[in-house]
Amino acid sequence: MSPNDYSHALVTGGAGFIGSHLTRTLLARGMKVTILDNLSTGTRAAVAPEARFIEGDIRSRSDVEDALEGVDCVFHMAAKVSVRGSFENFYEDVETNIMGTSNVIRCLHGKTVKHFILASSMAVYADADSSEPIGESHPCSPISPYGIGKMCDELLCAQMLEQLGISFTAFRYFNTYGPGQQFTPYVGVITIFVTRLLEGKSPMVFGNGAQQRDFVHVDDIVAGTVAALGGPPGIYNLGTGRSTSVLELARLLVQRINPGVEVTFAPVQPGELVNSIANIDAARTQLGYQPQRVLEQDIGSVIDYIKGLKQ
Numbered sequence: 001m002s003p004n005d006y007s008h009a010l011v012t013g014g015a016g017f018i019g020s021h022l023t024r025t026l027l028a029r030g031m032k033v034t035i036l037d038n039l040s041t042g043t044r045a046a047v048a049p050e051a052r053f054i055e056g057d058i059r060s061r062s063d064v065e066d067a068l069e070g071v072d073c074v075f076h077m078a079a080k081v082s083v084r085g086s087f088e089n090f091y092e093d094v095e096t097n098i099m100g101t102s103n104v105i106r107c108l109h110g111k112t113v114k115h116f117i118l119a120s121s122m123a124v125y126a127d128a129d130s131s132e133p134i135g136e137s138h139p140c141s142p143i144s145p146y147g148i149g150k151m152c153d154e155l156l157c158a159q160m161l162e163q164l165g166i167s168f169t170a171f172r173y174f175n176t177y178g179p180g181q182q183f184t185p186y187v188g189v190i191t192i193f194v195t196r197l198l199e200g201k202s203p204m205v206f207g208n209g210a211q212q213r214d215f216v217h218v219d220d221i222v223a224g225t226v227a228a229l230g231g232p233p234g235i236y237n238l239g240t241g242r243s244t245s246v247l248e249l250a251r252l253l254v255q256r257i258n259p260g261v262e263v264t265f266a267p268v269q270p271g272e273l274v275n276s277i278a279n280i281d282a283a284r285t286q287l288g289y290q291p292q293r294v295l296e297q298d299i300g301s302v303i304d305y306i307k308g309l310k311q
Contacts, residue, residue: 006115006229008032010071012058012104013078014051015042017181017188018119018173021222022075023048029226036067037078041182058100064107073115073229076104079149082187083123083271086146097149098156105160115167117228118157122174122214122239122276123147131212131243133279136172136235144271154235169228171221174239174278178218178298179305190215190299193250194306197257207268209247214239214277217293227287239278240291252296257303 009026013019014035019042026033033051036058047053056063058078068074079097080086086093101118108116126141128134142148154170161168177190193203216239224238250263283289 006031006073008034008071009073009075010034010036010067011075011077012036012067013042013076015039015044015046015053016077017178018176018218018221019075019077020046020048020180021178021218022077022225023051025222025226027051032070034067034071036063041184043182046180059096059103061103061107064104068107068111068113070112072112073117074104074108074113075117075119075225076101077119079119081146082184083144083146084269085187086144086149087270090145093145094149097146098152101153102156105157108161108164108166113166115169115229115233116157116161117225118153118168118170119225120154120170120172120235121147121150122172122237122273122278124151124154124172125273125276127273128275128277131275131277133214133241133277135279136237136282143273146271167233169233170235171225171228172235172237172278173221174214174216174237174276176218176221177215177302179301180218181302183306189213189246189249190253190302191306193253194257194303197253197261198303198306198310200258202261202264203250203253204264204266205246205250206266206272208265209245209250209263210274211246211272212243212275212277213246213249214242215244215249215295216240216278216291217298220291220293224283224287224289227283227289231287234282234286236283236287236289237278237280238283238289239280241278241280242295243277244295252299256299
């Protein structure tokens, strides 16, 4: 289908980091947008005023039924997003990320939805042997409750949406950064490092810092996600294909914010992949995805955003 065949999107989690950026992009394309968000991590201030906002929960059948009225595509972004936090709160993680997704799917019956887009994660993958980019065929053997939940979501959506005759696309997001991400102790290493440095604290690296990551700007994530409306359904990695170690990141931010501060180290945390770099050939070929942002050039926007919050 063409992107012009869609007119009204539901964005679950649309008050959150990626969801709020996505919402504004969809509105700029002339689409109507309904947001369903319980504001557990998102904020009312992040909600675009042009969007219809429902403060509700993806686990509530009535909330989801209300949000789906008149919608022809769904961007399912709502989730508890934390690898380390999913060990401490695995029940709540499963309840939201698996049962919440299941509730959204069951509410699609009899609705006008033509395409369902799922925000999945690199956490579904097994660890890689090196920093070479991994494709979508890399073994899926998640090592955290969060990754298990996302893997379940992918399998459940694929099976049930096929029965409903609804196109399905899943995006495996890699380490997303950019302005608008709220600070938590668990999610978004760039936001965590910047926050600590602006508070005069040292960035804390778990393990030796050699872990290789693919840091992708939220604008590129949104561009790839929206491209699903005009491309073939499927499962796609969204990243940059470029590797940066966590220690390199910490040192880069130290030089930008507070030169002379020493990086500190702590024990390795459970559920953390050593190597996680995206091969983006499928998204590039099938969806025309081409990341534009560069970490060293665009990290300043995160620093400026967090500085603004502290003023």
